[in-house]
Amino acid sequence: MLDERVLTISGEADIVTARQAARQFAAALGFNAMDQSRITTAVSELARNVVRYATNSHGVVHVRETEAGGRIGIEIVVADEGPGIADTEQAMRRGFSSGNGLGLGLSGTGRLMDEMDMKSAPGEGTCVTIRKWRR
Ligand SMILES: Nc1ncnc2c1ncn2[C@@H]1O[C@H](COP(=O)(O)OP(=O)(O)OP(=O)(O)O)[C@@H](O)[C@H]1O
Numbered sequence: 001m002l003d004e005r006v007l008t009i010s011g012e013a014d015i016v017t018a019r020q021a022a023r024q025f026a027a028a029l030g031f032n033a034m035d036q037s038r039i040t041t042a043v044s045e046l047a048r049n050v051v052r053y054a055t056n057s058h059g060v061v062h063v064r065e066t067e068a069g070g071r072i073g074i075e076i077v078v079a080d081e082g083p084g085i086a087d088t089e090q091a092m093r094r095g096f097s098s099g100n101g102l103g104l105g106l107s108g109t110g111r112l113m114d115e116m117d118m119k120s121a122p123g124e125g126t127c128v129t130i131r132k133w134r135r
């Protein structure tokens, strides 16, 4: 039975909770300290985007164990029902921000993880799935 944790985000304080949950989970799965930090930073950026851009700063985070081809990994899904993103390619581009951010969150997340998939459309919210495999 693969393990899973589900957390709700409703404000700034929940970014810390999501970070802690991701780190604990990654450690329990046997990720090294460097990868634990990469995973924690990635979750932090996605959670921060929920707080900043989603309606009422509301979203949900799933942290779960995953397996493929005999490899163990961590899969994190961060989803919200906020305004969504019209051009996801543009949003993922390093340096693009619709607000006054640096526009480094999503591109950085992609570099820190092994896989990243973003589904979003105007009025349909945003769902980002990230994965990292244990080495
Ligand atoms: N959950 C979301 N809902 C709606 N729009 C989002 C969401 N996450 C990201 N975006 C859009 O994608 C853009 C790029 O996000 P990214 O995290 O890369 O940069 P940023 O948040 O603007 O700045 P930074 O993360 O560097 O502080 C955002 O400016 C915003 O327009």
Ligand SMILES: [Mg+2]
Pocket (backbone or CB within 6 Å): 045, 048, 049, 101, 104, 105, 106
């Ligand atoms: Mg951001």
